Amino acid sequence: MKRRDFVKTAAAGAAVGSVPVLARPARADATDPATRLAATAAPAIHTRATRPVLVADVSSIRFRNGGPESAIERAFRGITEGEDILDACVAGVNIPEHDPEERGIGYGGLPNADGVVQLDSCLMHGPRKWAGGVAGLEGVKTPSLVAKAVAELTDHHLIVGQGAQEFARALGFEIHDDLNTEASRALWLEWRRRVDPDHWLDPEERLRGTGRTGQDAPARMRRFHDAALAAGLSMVDDGLIDPDSFWGTTSLEAVSPDGDICGVTTTSGLSWKIPGRAGDSPILGAGQYVDNDVGAAGSTGRGEANLYNLSCAMIVEFMRQGMSPRDAGMAVLRRVRDNTVEARLQNSRGLPGFDLRFFILNKAGDYAGVAMYGSAESAFAVCDENGAREEPLEGLLEGSPRD
């Protein structure tokens, strides 16, 4: 069905309270793991008609991996053609996950302190009440597809590290030796050059757990961590890393013509993180939350703030209590601001020294993109019957996190 025709059908359907949805057949014998997984899925569950809307981080509209569609366009097309809503969202984010130019997720995402790309993802299927996630996954370009397999094939909600890779291998996912590109490797080398050698904990020292000066290990770890973050932020200040990529993440939320809601978040996490660090993106309620009766929220930015405040679950709860997507997002941003009391997390104005962005929608198709800091350039992605576009993020605070 062409989008123009779909929009007419959806409008007519909304008037009578139902929209026909076509199920896309999947083949259990397909070689592609995504298609095989779709074949195991239960039939779609339909609720009521609404207007289909997707909201996402800007990488969902700015990256196409050389193809004709961005993530948000691919997902919108799938949803409006009757594909399962979560399958459509995941197929969407697979585009920037594969794109070597996108430095915040998937292949070519910025690596950890040891130069290894470790990926996180989680997703939620509103009508089926499925959830799945992976953390610290190495060697698989599409952590979102592995998270989907966790949701569809197991009763677990989170598989991490080597176990996540073995799970993916068992399902036929291709395991790559290294997900760095030449560019991500070069940026890691530059970051490594900027970390004061006195503060560097080489991997062997970390494994021994003693540090170079024996008793000094905790203090050295603290210095290493602070120096690592400072060197990374200096690269953002020097324009070597896009601020969107430093904590780079893609999160995509969708409400279908049936009023069903799904969301997926995928990331390479904080650049130069301590190996094994998991942020908010694989954690249900922190970097992603969906309630099919209410709405969805997803996030990018400093994941620790979302872990502490369980931000996305909180946004959905505020919407359940009657707040609009915008007001719910702002209420959680205020909470994060008020909980940011340590000086090392604050800028010179005593405000959060980091950004945080939320992409939010409710069951009626109302949506918002809000951020700790708004600026003329900051935007989020939207796709609805009027097409895919960027809209400005509304900031809670003026200026920049680094002021």
Ligand code: GLY
């Ligand atoms: N929000 C992505 C991360 O902190 O890992």
